[in-house]
Amino acid sequence: MREFGPVPSAFVNIEDLRRAARRRLPRSVFDYIDGGAEGEVTLRENCRAFEDVGFRPRCAVETPAPDLRTTVLGTPLSLPVILAPVGSSRMFWPRGEEVAATAAGAAGTIYSLSTLSGCRLEDVKKATPGPAWYQLYLCGGRDVAGATVQRARDAGYSALILTIDTPVAGMRERDLRNGARELLTRKPFEMLPHIGQFLARPRWLSAFFGDGGLMQFPNVMLPDGPMLYADVGVMLEQSTVTWRDLGWIRDIWKGPIVIKGIHTGDDARRAVDEGASAIVVSNHGGRQLDGVRATIRVLPEVVAAAGDRTEVLLDSGVRRGSDIVKALCMGARAVLVGRAYAYGLGAAGGPGVTRAIDILRTDVIRTLKLLGCRSVAELDASYVDVPREWLRATAETSA
Numbered sequence: 001m002r003e004f005g006p007v008p009s010a011f012v013n014i015e016d017l018r019r020a021a022r023r024r025l026p027r028s029v030f031d032y033i034d035g036g037a038e039g040e041v042t043l044r045e046n047c048r049a050f051e052d053v054g055f056r057p058r059c060a061v062e063t064p065a066p067d068l069r070t071t072v073l074g075t076p077l078s079l080p081v082i083l084a085p086v087g088s089s090r091m092f093w094p095r096g097e098e099v100a101a102t103a104a105g106a107a108g109t110i111y112s113l114s115t116l117s118g119c120r121l122e123d124v125k126k127a128t129p130g131p132a133w134y135q136l137y138l139c140g141g142r143d144v145a146g147a148t149v150q151r152a153r154d155a156g157y158s159a160l161i162l163t164i165d166t167p168v169a170g171m172r173e174r175d176l177r178n179g180a181r182e183l184l185t186r187k188p189f190e191m192l193p194h195i196g197q198f199l200a201r202p203r204w205l206s207a208f209f210g211d212g213g214l215m216q217f218p219n220v221m222l223p224d225g226p227m228l229y230a231d232v233g234v235m236l237e238q239s240t241v242t243w244r245d246l247g248w249i250r251d252i253w254k255g256p257i258v259i260k261g262i263h264t265g266d267d268a269r270r271a272v273d274e275g276a277s278a279i280v281v282s283n284h285g286g287r288q289l290d291g292v293r294a295t296i297r298v299l300p301e302v303v304a305a306a307g308d309r310t311e312v313l314l315d316s317g318v319r320r321g322s323d324i325v326k327a328l329c330m331g332a333r334a335v336l337v338g339r340a341y342a343y344g345l346g347a348a349g350g351p352g353v354t355r356a357i358d359i360l361r362t363d364v365i366r367t368l369k370l371l372g373c374r375s376v377a378e379l380d381a382s383y384v385d386v387p388r389e390w391l392r393a394t395a396e397t398s399a
């Protein structure tokens with residue numbers, strides 16, 4: 001059965017894409033995208049905390065065509081939005097990583113490929129007319145990861161993202177309830193109670209089998225072949241990255257390294273001291289340690305600690321262009337989005353990703369016009385009211 005996606009312009013905001021993804025995907029796949037760790041406190045707070053930042057517009061200002069262009073690590077972007085690494089995207093849509101990378105390149109931005117992807121990194125790079133970053137987990141150990149880093153360099157990836165907040169996968173309760181463990185046992189009696197959710201989504205099921213069924217991880221080449229889906233949890237736990245690893249990774253990679261998973265000014269300083277070219281204030285979209293502060297709340301502390309020595313990026317909770325504008329006003333150079341485009345991919349494939357980026361782009365243009373600001377380069381702290389207590393850590397950091 002061939003799958004036709006819904007008309008993408010019918011999606012007015014990211015929440016519309018989310019609802020459409022929920023309608024198309026089996027529950028376990030949708031919840032894998034949508035869910036967070038434990039009580040999902042950080043997941044919710046990431047989005048909600050943007051509401052605590054107010055705008056201070058300048059009215060009666062002419063802003064005919066706001067300029068959204070920026071650069072990150074010297075790479076020109078058509079808007080200050082990068083697609084974050086999202087593992088298992090091939091479960092959301094056939095050849096999902098290639099499809100998302102194509103859409104990112106066409107939109108003039110960077111696609112970040114997760115180690116935990118179902119498509120070969122070479123094929124993903126070829127699929128995008130734009131730049132791409134490779135996100136590294138050390139699954140399989142130093143030799144396996146080192147070989148992948150070489151491949152990423154040869155394929156033309158322009159930066160390496162090192163994610164430092166995943167010494168173990170977070171406790172995603174939805175995944176357990178949906179039978180994530182049982183479904184991977186391949187034992188019919190254990191799988192049976194969880195099969196109904198797939199039968200209820202025949203269009204997805206047909207696309208899934210058409211794309212080869214359960215994906216493996218071709219960018220984690222173990223001695224006996226690609227890492228299997230069922231092994232990812234154990235492999236992650238055996239492969240904790242530490243600051244000591246930066247040395248050998250830098251020797252092999254030789255290009256810019258982006259450290260993702262910064263929560264404090266202290267770690268921001270440490271990352272820069274260890275040679276990071278950019279850092280991402282990120283809590284993995286609330287999927288790892290539940291109870292950590294929302295990233296927009298942490299941003300002032302990180303910018304005060306390291307903003308003059310490195311490029312600061314932010315992710316987690318970005319669903320609207322106004323969120324992006326707030327982050328830029330508070331010192332981020334650009335944002336990464338994960339779910340915002342993953343919902344689009346799950347809902348409608350490439351056109352869904354394109355629509356997600358278009359929604360954010362249109363939002364940013366409108367917000368700049370309403371703020372009376374001519375370009376993202378001109379955004380600064382004077383356009384926002386930030387809660388005073390968020391800035392207290394800043395004063396302590398710089399004291």
Ligand SMILES: Cc1cc2nc3c(=O)[nH]c(=O)nc-3n(C[C@H](O)[C@H](O)[C@H](O)COP(=O)(O)O)c2cc1C
Nearest residue numbers: 033084085086087114163284285316317337338339
């Ligand atoms: C389904 C899903 C899978 C993810 N997989 C990875 C991954 O493999 N590596 C990684 O560094 N981050 C991963 N992330 C985290 C994202 O890179 C990003 O930090 C997060 O999605 C930002 O929050 P947001 O979804 O609210 O935009 C994943 C996020 C989602 C939603």
